[in-house]
Amino acid sequence: MTTEDVLALQGQAAQVKVDPILMDYLMDIVEASRTHEQLHVGISPRGALALMQAAQALALIEGRDFVTPTTSSPWSPPSAPTASSPATTSPTATSKPPA
Numbered sequence: 001m002t003t004e005d006v007l008a009l010q011g012q013a014a015q016v017k018v019d020p021i022l023m024d025y026l027m028d029i030v031e032a033s034r035t036h037e038q039l040h041v042g043i044s045p046r047g048a049l050a051l052m053q054a055a056q057a058l059a060l061i062e063g064r065d066f067v068t069p070t071t072s073s074p075w076s077p078p079s080a081p082t083a084s085s086p087a088t089t090s091p092t093a094t095s096k097p098p099a
Contacts, residue, residue, distance in 0.1 A: 009060070016056035017066040025069075026052055 026048060034042030043051070059067045 009057075013053065013057040013060045015065070016059045018052060018056065019067065022055075022067055022069065023052070026055075 029051075030043045030048045032042075033039055036042070055067045059065070
């Protein structure tokens, strides 16, 4: 696969439609990650974008030009560990940093 092939696939994935209801769902996950007591740092804006792009890429791989709720599985918390940071239980990490 060439660089041009990868760029073409990225362009195709970017054209996959995401329903506004699914975008709301994504934002609910992002917000929940930012306020969850077991997470020190929640999903960032770039992390949210990456989750949406992962869902678009998966839909493209599955042969669709739209994201479905089942395609949105990349949006579930198990896919987000790199975009969030678990809170520690050490005495020095007892509060969240300012938003």
